[in-house]
Amino acid sequence: MPIDVHQHIWPPAFIELLRARTTSPYLDGWTLHMTGEPPFVIDPADHDIAARVRLAATDGLDLALVSLSSPLGIEYLPPAEATPLLTAFHDGALALPAPFGVWASPCLSGPDPEAVERELRRGCAGLQLPATALLDAAGWNECAPLLDVLTRLGKPLFVHPGAAPAAQDTPPWWPALVPYLQQMHASWFAFRAFGRARHPQLRVCFAALAGLAPLHGERLAARGGGRGEIDFDVFYETSSYGTRAVDALVRAAGIDVIVSGSDRPYATPVIPDIGADAAVHALRTTNPARLLHGPHPSHAGGQPEGSHP
Helix, strand or coil, rough: EEEEEEEECCCHHHHHHHCCCCCCCCEECCCCCCCEEEEECHHHHHHHHHHHHHHHHHHCCCCCEEEHHHHHHHHHHHHHHHHHHHHHHHHHCCCCCCEEEECCCCCCCCCCCCHHHHHHHHHHCCEEEHHHHHHHHHHHCCCCHHHHHHHHHCCCCCEECCCCCCCCCCCCCCCHHCHHHHHHHHHHHHHHHHHHHHCCCCEEEEEEHHHHHHHHHHHHEEEEECCEECCEEEEEEEECHHHHHHHHEEEEEEEHHCHHHHHHECCCCCCCCHHHHHHHHHHHHHHHHHHHHHCCHHCCCEEEEECCC
């Protein structure tokens, strides 16, 4: 059952609500305006549901999980603004045909664990949070009531880059390469330092290979952070990376915690050349299934970081 854990589709009602707005985030026709990034022209085909179903079939997928575009900053809008957008997104995404599923997203300006539970019980695969909500101990503490719902229901967390800060005189690729990855890097270390102890059974997936944070294990040990063990309930999604980066993460964290994600339509899926077909099967099928549905019993003990060939 090949799975892509990271795609984006905007349902029609969600698009119309973005067009009705006059402040960030909003759509002017098909041009997206949001804080921290230059105006971006959307290709309508990217959100054509029938076209995306065909594309998923071409990609050989049995499941593609759609997530809210957290860089839009919708989660942080006042509840009166955020709630209609989140409702339109969830309703539209849950109504998408196979092979699509959906990550739920919360309103973080007025967190409501009961609302999160309702969306999960409606069929959402898990909860997505922007990395900007999880950069430090305070962030993990503030989101703890939402994460407790996940643990109770046995659902995973997906950590996605959030909104980029406003910047001038930077190239168009700057947000994706600098603030996005800095957010992922910080949220991974914050989870290690503060989140895991509070949520010992939570399954977590970090987009974009967690900004390559696990590759800093040697420096972490040198600075007194300890070597630690591989956490088999922490996963790393591959979007926008290829063979070299994925191979490096496999060496640092092991093949069992890497999951395939594309970030379609903003990036093209890449199947890394990391050896045997079994490795690709792990990335596309075995590991995403364990992320979504539960632990592998043989991994209860953990292994030292960097112990994999």
